[in-house]
Amino acid sequence: xxxxxxxxxxxxxxxxxxxxxxxxxxxxxxxxxxxxxxxxxxxxxxxxxxxxxxxxxxxxxxxxxxxxxxxxxxxxxxxxxxxxxxxxxxxxxxxxxxxxxxxxxxxxxxxxxxxxxxxxxxxxxxxxxxxxxxxxxxxxxxxxxxxxxxxxxxxxxxxxxxxxxxxxxxxxxxxxxxxxxxxxxxxxxxxxxxxxxxxxxxxxxxxxxxxxxxxxxxxxxxxxxxxxxxxxxxxxxxxxxxxxxxxxxxxxxxxxxxxxxxxxxxxxxxxxxxxxxxxxxxxxxxxxxxxxxxxxxxxxxxxxxxxxxxxxxx
Amino acid sequence: xxxxxxxxxxxxxxxxxxxxxxxxxxxxxxxxxxxxxxxxxxxxxxxxxxxxxxxxxxxxxxxxxxxxxxxxxxxxxxxxxxxxxxxxxxxxxxxxxxxxxxxxxxxxxxxxxxxxxxxxxxxxxxxxxxxxxxxxxxxxxxxxxxxxxxxxxxxxxxxxxxxxxxxxxxxxxxxxxxxxxxxxxxxxxxxxxxxxxxxxxxxxxxxxxxxxx
Numbered sequence: 001x002x003x004x005x006x007x008x009x010x011x012x013x014x015x016x017x018x019x020x021x022x023x024x025x026x027x028x029x030x031x032x033x034x035x036x037x038x039x040x041x042x043x044x045x046x047x048x049x050x051x052x053x054x055x056x057x058x059x060x061x062x063x064x065x066x067x068x069x070x071x072x073x074x075x076x077x078x079x080x081x082x083x084x085x086x087x088x089x090x091x092x093x094x095x096x097x098x099x100x101x102x103x104x105x106x107x108x109x110x111x112x113x114x115x116x117x118x119x120x121x122x123x124x125x126x127x128x129x130x131x132x133x134x135x136x137x138x139x140x141x142x143x144x145x146x147x148x149x150x151x152x153x154x155x156x157x158x159x160x161x162x163x164x165x166x167x168x169x170x171x172x173x174x175x176x177x178x179x180x181x182x183x184x185x186x187x188x189x190x191x192x193x194x195x196x197x198x199x200x201x202x203x204x205x206x207x208x209x210x211x212x213x214x215x216x217x218x219x220x221x222x223x224x225x226x227x228x229x230x231x232x233x234x235x236x237x238x239x240x241x242x243x244x245x246x247x248x249x250x251x252x253x254x255x256x257x258x259x260x261x262x263x264x265x266x267x268x269x270x271x272x273x274x275x276x277x278x279x280x281x282x283x284x285x286x287x288x289x290x291x292x293x294x295x296x297x298x299x300x301x302x303x304x305x306x307x308x309x310x311x312x313x314x
Numbered sequence: 315x316x317x318x319x320x321x322x323x324x325x326x327x328x329x330x331x332x333x334x335x336x337x338x339x340x341x342x343x344x345x346x347x348x349x350x351x352x353x354x355x356x357x358x359x360x361x362x363x364x365x366x367x368x369x370x371x372x373x374x375x376x377x378x379x380x381x382x383x384x385x386x387x388x389x390x391x392x393x394x395x396x397x398x399x400x401x402x403x404x405x406x407x408x409x410x411x412x413x414x415x416x417x418x419x420x421x422x423x424x425x426x427x428x429x430x431x432x433x434x435x436x437x438x439x440x441x442x443x444x445x446x447x448x449x450x451x452x453x454x455x456x457x458x459x460x461x462x463x464x465x466x467x468x469x470x471x472x473x474x475x476x477x478x479x480x481x482x483x484x485x486x487x488x489x490x491x492x493x494x495x496x497x498x499x500x501x502x503x504x505x506x507x508x509x510x511x512x513x514x515x516x517x518x519x520x521x522x523x524x525x526x527x
Contacts (some may be wrong), residue, residue, distance in 0.1 A: 078486075080335060084490035087471065092443065092527055095475070098485050275521050283339050284487065 007183040010242050014187055015059050022052055046287030054285070054294070062183050066170055067113065069183070073167040075108035080291050081105060081159040083282050087292075089150050089154070093141040100135055101152055104128050108160050111168045111200055118166060120181075124161040128151055158299045165306040166190065166298070172314050173248070180313070184243040189258065189305040192239070193297045195233040197261040203227030217270040219264075229259030253264050254308060258301045265300030269293070316400040317377075323401050325373055327357060332362070334367040335486050336476055345466060346370060350378045350429040353465045355453055357514065358435035359474025364402075366489060367433050379435040380405050382422055393464060407433060414478040419456055426460050437508070443474035444526045446518075448510060455504035460481055467494035467510055469517035475526055491519040 005012070024046050033041050061072035085098060104124060111120040132152055136145065166189070170182035204224025212222045236255025240246040246254060269292055273281060282290020315326045332338065354367050363508075366380035371379055385406035388398035405425045409416055425432055434456075436449040457465055472489035494513045499506055 078338070082486045085486075090475075090526070092475075095478075095481070095485050096483065099483060102486060284337075306404060 003040045006065055006302075007063050009081055011063075011184050011187050013189065013210065014239070014243060015055075018191065020197050022048070022055060025051070031100060039092050040275040043287050048287075050285050050287050059283055062170075062186060066182075069170055069186075070109055070113050070167045073163060074105055076291070076295070077109070077142065077160050077163045078102070078105045079284075080163065080295060081155055082288050083284075083292050084155045085152075087276055087278065087281055088151050090151070090277075091141065092275070093139045094148055096154070097139070097152070101128075101132060101156060104156055105160055105250040108164050109167060112164055112171060115171045115173075117168075120164070124156050128156055132156070148299045160304050162299045163295070165302040167263060169306060169309070172310070180245045185305075185309060188239065189301060191259045192232055192236055192255070193262050193301045195235060196259050197266065197297055199231045200228030200263065201230070213267055216274060217269050220267065225263055228263070229256060232262075234261040238251040244304060245311075250312065254305065258305055261304045262297035268300070269296035319401050320403060321376065323371070324368060324376055328365045329369050332482065332489075332500070333365050333501070336362070337486075337488045337495040338366065338369070338471070338491055339488055340370060340491045340493070343370065345495060347431055347464060347466060349375075350431040351426040351463045353426070353453075353456065353459070353463060354431070354468050355436055355465055355510065356433065356434045356468040356470055357446055359445075359470070360438045360440060360479070361474045361478045363435065363440075363470060363486075364433045364478050366470060366491060367468060370491065371431065372389055375431065375456040378429060379403075379431045379433070380425060382407050382435070384409055384439070385392075386410070386437050394435075405430075409438065418450065419459070422456055423459055426456075426463050435489065436507075440479045442472075443478035445474075445485045446514075449507060451503060451507055452500075453510060454506045457497070457499040457506060458501075458503060461499040465499075465510075467513040467517065468492070469514050469520075470493070471518070471521070472521050489522070490521055492520050 006250075029041060029045050029048050033045060061129045062069040081102065085101070090098065098249075100179055101204055108120070108189070113125060128261065133149055136149055136152075152282070166186055169189070172180075172182050172185070201224065202221065203269070204221045204227075207223040208221030210220075210222040212220050212225055214220075233252055233255030236258065237248065237251050240251035244251070269281070273279065280289030281292035284290050286295050325403065350436060355365060356363060364383070368376075368379050368381070380403045383398065383402075383404040383406060385408045388402075388404055389395040389406055399406070407421060408416070410493050416458065434453060436453040438452070439446040439447070439449050441447040441473045453465065457463070458459070469492045470489060472487045475485070477484050494517050497506070497510060497513065
């Protein structure tokens with residue numbers, strides 16, 4: 001088996017820059033925790049440690065082969081869907097329906113692997129949507145039917161359809177004008193989304209005064225949101241020529257879109273968790289929570305970025 | 315030969331299902347026993363219950379770890395009996411006396427005397443999925459006979475959704491496993507069961523779980 005690196009050099013350079021950023025973050029946190037051994041900022045330290053693992057896993061997943069990278073996102077979708085379906089109330093009558101719902105994960109990523117764009121687009125919004133409703137009706141249990149059907153479809157749309165857009169970036173055909181590598185686009189949107197999370201957190205913690213959407217996520221502030229969106233846009237502007245065919249104007253638009261979309265994804269999952277009554281969606285990633293806590297912003301930014309690129313550049 | 319199968323079963327198959335297809339969210343893992351004899355006393359909703367708990371213990375302890383299971387169910391046909399005894403490695407327990415003087419708990423006590431870590435279900439049967447049945451006093455009777463053996467209450471949630479009684483198809487769900495503090499026997503069986511019951515109730519309250527009906 002040939003395990004040569006398939007991603008272009010610019011992607012590797014950006015990974016190098018991320019590692020440098022992590023080194024800085026690790027040093028800063030160590031400096032913040034200097035002196036006493038009282039365990040100050042323990043969660044922050046755990047979060048940075050988890051970032052090392054996440055970056056490492058992500059780099060390994062996308063660097064070697066397209067198939068491995070698509071498989072990685074299929075597993076990510078599966079874990080996210082499982083976390084979602086374990087968190088939300090489901091009906092006992094739908095146990096076998098959920099089996100079919102899980103089966104949508106390998107199928108959706110199979111369409112990605114086959115580069116079957118039309119089926120990739122309609123499989124979940126049309127076919128899975130109708131099939132799941134049919135399968136539920138056949139059980140004959142009408143109590144909480146609409147709630148259950150809506151819950152299941154919302155999970156499929158976000159955790160499977162939404163996330164699979166990241167994988168489809170890897171199989172986009174040659175661009176209209178400028179050649180672009182799928183892995184570079186993927187790294188661009190994931191890096192900016194996660195960076196936007198971190199930047200909103202840092203702006204909010206340092207300058208945050210005025211609450212925004214307090215009933216959904218009590219720690220979000222206007223300063224964090226605006227600071228995060230603007231600094232993310234600056235990074236998008238600077239990074240776009242390295243990784244993407246975006247024109248300078250478009251890169252600003254994409255930066256704003258990722259900044260705002262990331263915020264919306266974050267608060268949407270917060271609303272969901274608040275509705276159910278949990279703080280974290282799981283405990284898989286120390287300092288972060290579950291998978292949903294980490295990928296919440298991507299649920300919005302991935303399809304937004306994908307369709308921007310697909311419409312204007314491919 | 316059988317131990318190779320057993321190692322493959324628990325080391326690969328069970329761990330693949332429990333850790334990847336399902337996925338565990340474990341709290342207070344440090345309270346798990348590091349050597350035998352010991353009893354993990356858990357609520358029972360699924361065939362996967364014992365599998366999930368055994369996956370929490372390191373593989374080097376595997377030769378010492380065995381679930382206590384109903385002889386009438388698991389030894390009912392020769393093929394299942396071979397699989398249950400040799401691969402799963404159950405300690406078979408009769409739930410009904412065949413003769414008035416039969417010591418039903420003898421196999422369990424013998425296993426503890428051999429220094430084994432047993433997975434034990436005080437409810438006695440899986441019952442309705444994700445619902446707690448009455449705990450029977452068998453646990454207290456064992457504790458009375460071997461008071462030095464640590465008994466660790468373990469509360470699980472989600473396994474009855476993944477594979478309830480009467481189903482064969484596993485549907486993935488994340489599973490919560492909350493490990494309690496070791497119980498010590500103080501001479502009174504009823505009081506002991508009461509403490510076990512309240513320990514389990516307290517563990518169940520550590521996380522809010524949506525109803526499943």
